[in-house]
Amino acid sequence: MVIHVSLVGRKDLKGEVYRQLRAAIRAGQLRPGEHLTPSRELAQALAVSRSTVVAAYDRLAAEGFVTSRPGAGTFVSDGVAHVKRGARTRSDSVLRPRSVWSSVELPTVFDRPARFDFRTGIPDASLFPHQAWRRLVARALRAAENAERGYQHPAGQLSLRSAIARHVGLSRGIEASTDDIVITSGTQQALDVLARVLLSPRDRIAVEDPGYEPPRHLFHALGIRVVGVPVDRHGLVVDALPSRVRAVYVTPSHQYPLGVTMSLARRRALLDWAERNDAAIIEDDYDSEFRFGDRPLDPLQTLDTRGRVIYVGSFSKTLAPTVRLGFVVAPRSLRAALQKAAFVSHWHVPTLTQNALAHLIDSGEFARHIRRANRVYRERHQTLVNTASRILGDHVELVPSTTGLHVAALARTASVEQIDAVFSRADRADLIFHRLSVFAVSGRPRVGIVLGYGAIPAEKIPEGLRRLCRCFDH
Numbered sequence: 465m466v467i468h469v470s471l472v473g474r475k476d477l478k479g480e481v482y483r484q485l486r487a488a489i490r491a492g493q494l495r496p497g498e499h500l501t502p503s504r505e506l507a508q509a510l511a512v513s514r515s516t517v518v519a520a521y522d523r524l525a526a527e528g529f530v531t532s533r534p535g536a537g538t539f540v541s542d543g544v545a546h547v548k549r550g551a552r553t554r555s556d557s558v559l560r561p562r563s564v565w566s567s568v569e570l571p572t573v574f575d576r577p578a579r580f581d582f583r584t585g586i587p588d589a590s591l592f593p594h595q596a597w598r599r600l601v602a603r604a605l606r607a608a609e610n611a612e613r614g615y616q617h618p619a620g621q622l623s624l625r626s627a628i629a630r631h632v633g634l635s636r637g638i639e640a641s642t643d644d645i646v647i648t649s650g651t652q653q654a655l656d657v658l659a660r661v662l663l664s665p666r667d668r669i670a671v672e673d674p675g676y677e678p679p680r681h682l683f684h685a686l687g688i689r690v691v692g693v694p695v696d697r698h699g700l701v702v703d704a705l706p707s708r709v710r711a712v713y714v715t716p717s718h719q720y721p722l723g724v725t726m727s728l729a730r731r732r733a734l735l736d737w738a739e740r741n742d743a744a745i746i747e748d749d750y751d752s753e754f755r756f757g758d759r760p761l762d763p764l765q766t767l768d769t770r771g772r773v774i775y776v777g778s779f780s781k782t783l784a785p786t787v788r789l790g791f792v793v794a795p796r797s798l799r800a801a802l803q804k805a806a807f808v809s810h811w812h813v814p815t816l817t818q819n820a821l822a823h824l825i826d827s828g829e830f831a832r833h834i835r836r837a838n839r840v841y842r843e844r845h846q847t848l849v850n851t852a853s854r855i856l857g858d859h860v861e862l863v864p865s866t867t868g869l870h871v872a873a874l875a876r877t878a879s880v881e882q883i884d885a886v887f888s889r890a891d892r893a894d895l896i897f898h899r900l901s902v903f904a905v906s907g908r909p910r911v912g913i914v915l916g917y918g919a920i921p922a923e924k925i926p927e928g929l930r931r932l933c934r935c936f937d938h
Contacts, residue, residue: 467494467501469510477512481520489529492546500530500538568681577919580928582897584721584870584916585781591837592784596829597820604819618806620647620791621818627825628777628791635753635834637766638775640793646802649813650790651748654776655679655713656686657805661798662711662744663688670712672700674903674910676720676748679713692905695719697863699726702733711744716764717752721903721914722872723865731764738772745773750868751781753834756842757866771795779821781869781918782834789813789821841869844917847925852915855929859936860912869918872900875911878936883911889935895928 467485474480488494500506503521507514521538524530532538577583619625625645632638648654663669665687671680673692683690691709694701700714712734716726726734738745747764765775778790794802806812824830849871852862860873875883880901887899898916901909920928 467506469506471510471512477516478519478523481506481510481512481517482523485520485524486527486529489524489540489544490547494540496540496542496544498540500540502537562685564684567684578891578894578896580893580895580924580931581919582895582915582917582928582932583919584898584914585785586916586919587781587784587837587869588840588918589784591833591840593824593829593833596824596827600820600823600827601816603823604816607819608816616812616815617803618646618812619643619803620645620812621815621822623822623826624818625791627822631825631830632775632777632793635831636749636760636763638763638793639766640775643799644793644796646792646794646799646806647813647818648790648792648806649788649810650780650785651750651776651778652678652682653810654778654790654792655746655748656682657802657809658746658774658776658792658794659683659686659688660805660809661801667710668706668708670705670709671905672714672719673905673907674721674900675713675905676715677903680905690905692907694907695722695724697724699724699730700734702730702737705737705741707741709741709743711746712738713746713748714764715748715750717749717761718865718868720748720750721870721898721900722910723863723868723870725758725761725865725867728761731761731767735764735768735770735772739770743772746776747773748776750776750778752867753782754838754841754869755867756838756845765793771797774798782830782837783821787817787821789817840922841917844920844922844925845871847922848915848917848929851926851929855926855933856936859933870914870916872914873912874900875913878911880909880911883913886913886932886935886938889938890932893931893935895931895935897932 467488469481469484471477471480500521503517504514507517521530525532528541529544530538531541622642624647626642628645629640629642632640646657648657659682663686666689668689668691669683670691670693672695674695680690691706693704699716699719705712714726716731718725734745745764749763752760763775765773774795775793776790779787780790792802849862852873856873858876859878860875863872863874865871883899883901890897898914900912900914904910917925
């Protein structure tokens, strides 16, 4: 362990080395059994005589803080009583964050998983292809040993961009070349890079209302004005889009959080609107790989003939949030700017995981994983929909959805405050879900609930919904 000892402006050098090491041991920063830096090395690092360090070590040993082992070195002793080190006394900083950050709350819904976990956006970790992933990460590590070390291109690893281009072309009909793709650490980073490239402070962006909350905070933080546009059973209401909007952020394949699919007519209307208003469309296709009925509609990017749609994808739902990989498929006109924005914001995402994912896709293991996961989620979706319709039918009406990892349900008679009370009672029943009202942007909040089924086994869904029904009946 490298030890920092401050001797600048100090006179009692032996005493300072002793006191600072003792303080680190008592605070637990140097843990029992930890090897102290050899006296010769520490003396050289501190520019003092070796006898100064030896004297400090001897004093620590005499007081029982360290023990010496001939031929091995000096180690922190076991059983040293730790004391909590207080923060250094200093006046409060004059620095203050921008006011925009006062409206952002860190998510707490992920802090404590419940026994009956109906949170959205969480895939089943047990479905992750752990064995294949370990093998491919090890392969990437071996390759890195023989490769030239250094920073990589901000667009991402060529092998992964090529694999993603083939994957989205086959699975979603997306027309993309390797050069059209920029790798990101997920959807949030993709949106951050896109906003920096497309929008200036005070520009306006339209978002779905209700809609996914983190992008709104991101846009606000960049000085972009956010306009909420209502969603109905056909998706974003294009006729409600205001003028002088530079971009639209949508989730057409599985609207978050309502779960509806944007109709083909509405998709064409949105593309026409973007052309008339010289606007960009950011299409977030976050979990459409999981489908349980109906034929999939063409993505907006496939229908687009003028290069106005930017397609954003992620592996957080299909694999795991911990993988932290996503991508952007952008028109050629934005390619260079996106790569420059990626360079100045994060340069590139970790190359080991990029290489492992590229091999996972190219080997066919990713496609096999999607098929296996789709069967599991299909069963859970069916179980949840059938059981909720039977048990909760008096309280909520399910919004039809055949895609993704969650369904929404609109309250029949309850108010926002009554749903909040149900949410509190559910917490005491070891059950968690999302309230639809928290996704409101600017319009009147929708009253209802959102139930995810990625993190709960099928056999636990009925009991969880029975508990939820009792929370409504209370």
